[in-house]
Amino acid sequence: MESWEHPRGSSPVGAEHRKMSFNPVGRWVPPEIQKEPTLQVSKGKRILQVAIACLYCLFAAGVVFGYAAFKPVLVKEGVYRNLCDEEGNGEEGKTCYEQELRLNLMFTTAAVATNVCALPVGTILDKYGPRVSGITGSVLLTMGAIFFIFASKVPFDAYIPGYFFLALGGPFVFISSFQLSNTFPRHSGLILALLTGAFDSSSAVFLFYRLIYEATRGSFTPSNLFTVYLIVPAFILVVQIFLMPARSYKTVGELVAAAEGTADETTQPEEDLDDPARLERIREERRVRRESVLSELVPLLGKQGEDEQQKQEQRKKEISGVWGALHGQTAFQQIKTPWFVLITLFTMGQMLRINYFVATIRPQYEYMLGDYKLAEQVNNVFDIALPLGGVISIPFIGLILDNTSTAFVLAFLVTAATTIGVLGCLPYLWAAYANIALFVIYRPLYYTAVSDYAAKVFGFYTFGKVYGLIICVAGLFNFLQSACDALRYKQFHGDPIPVNIFLLVTVFLIGCVLVYYVHRKTQEMKRDYLEDEAEHAVERTMPEVSNGYNSLASHSNGNV
DSSP states (O other): OOOOOOOOOOOOTTTSSSSSOTTTTOOOOOOHHTTTHHHHHHHHHHHHHHHHHHHHHHHHHHHHGGHHHHHHHHHHHTTTTSSTTTTSSSSOOOHHHHHHHHHHHHHHHHHHHHHHHHHHHHHHHHOHHHHHHHHHHHHHHHHHHHHHHTHHHHHOOHHHHHHHHHHHHHHHHHTTGGGGGGGGGEEEEEHHHHHHHHHTTTTTHHHHHHHHHHHEEEEEEEHHHHHHTTTHHHHOOOOOOSSSSSOOOOOOOHHHHHHHHHHHTTSSGGGOOOOHHHHHHHHHHHHHHHHHHHHHHHHHHHHHHHHHHHHHHHHHHHHSSTTTTTSSSOOHHHHHHHHHHHHHHHHHHHHHHHHHHHHHHHHHHHHSOOHHHHHHHHHHHHHHHHHHHHHHTHHHHHHHHHHHHHHHHHHHHHHHHHHHHHHHHHHHHHHHHHHHHHHHHHHHHHHHHHHHHHHHHHTHHHHHHHHHHHHHHHHHHHHHHHHHHHHIISSSSSOOOHHHHHHHHHHHHHHHHHHHHHHHHHHOOOOOOOOHHHHHHHHHHHHHHHHHHHHHHHHHHHOO
């Protein structure tokens, strides 16, 4: 480890490189902190990094979720039409059972891959940094595009692996961008909102392609699209190498903790000191060093500073009602609790419902409305509303999560999901549009609320493992989409209502149990907190009362 001692001949406080200070100890910042990208990279470059990340996330982070817009193009191109018999090959734009099942399997595989790969993405990001993660995403996106370019020319099914690699590439690119929120701590929420908005809007890539496909009367084929799309992973590769950071930007708290940890390593432990004067001097030096680090971070924190930010964070924690419920426990201990089991079951059901609806919206409404053209119209509205709803809902999501309790948020989710489920069973055009309007706002709120729940309940130390496991298990459960499709076609002859009702009731019951459990635990935690406060208040008051009594007794004895 580098020594903090100054070389001979230099100012003991480094005045030749520092601003004037009346602090007798001088302004001191550990070399490790001075080398942090947050302090070394210029403001202009950090702004450019955020802008570039938003740009490539817009074209790469979640393109596979634009499947509802891409599927009609694949149907018109005759993808998997060979699986149909003579009767199923009749009407253009319609699919037979086998074709529909295989097309939906393509999206199901992609949805599962997107969620399951959250675990390896986090591991690679932590071990090798955002640059390696971003480059990995670029390679995977390239592979997906190449499969689609040659899909119509090769003797094997290249569509499913192509969509699979596109799905894998998205999280590597998107998750590695989260650390850029630390480039400007004062605006971290805004930066995360921009990145999330870019992810939600990326589903519009296939919407615009479908419009181009229809405008060119099918001459701009999927092969042409993905040939052009190769520009995206190439761009990501170039900026990762020449512009984006190799190491993740640290939060302000991590920088301060690093400084304090470094200071502790070079200072004699307090318990080994018997001299009160020396102990007080060491504590003062640590305080001054911490203030020195914070002074370096003032341009990042702004006028409010760290204390104000801590007050705001403390307020959010108190409002949530569940903050710290399982903090300090191991991941294995946490996953054995109802906190984990119930949110995982709820996520499994909700994710299945969400992705099943995205994959089958057109055939569902074709049956319920009894009109192919109306179903196509509903599908077109959904294609536009999905990315738009994600962007519009961003500011409201923050307001809801920061200003309401976790129990309220979960109750709201269950209520909204139930309303969406009921609307999804009504065979009316107005119900279809109302369903879409609620769905596109609910989807980003739901995913954000689950991550918010995991952070507040399980803590950041085990967040990657526990949250990754929730999403991974729920993602694997999405393979049941194929079973839902088979039931809809074979058992109910294309009628989606029985399957929708089953999913609605199942998720509603799980959601009610989850809300009840979290509400009850919130009340218990609040009661325990008040009891602890009362005990500490008594402990603080009793010595004062005792001292007052002794003083009075002494005074009385002196007068007698």
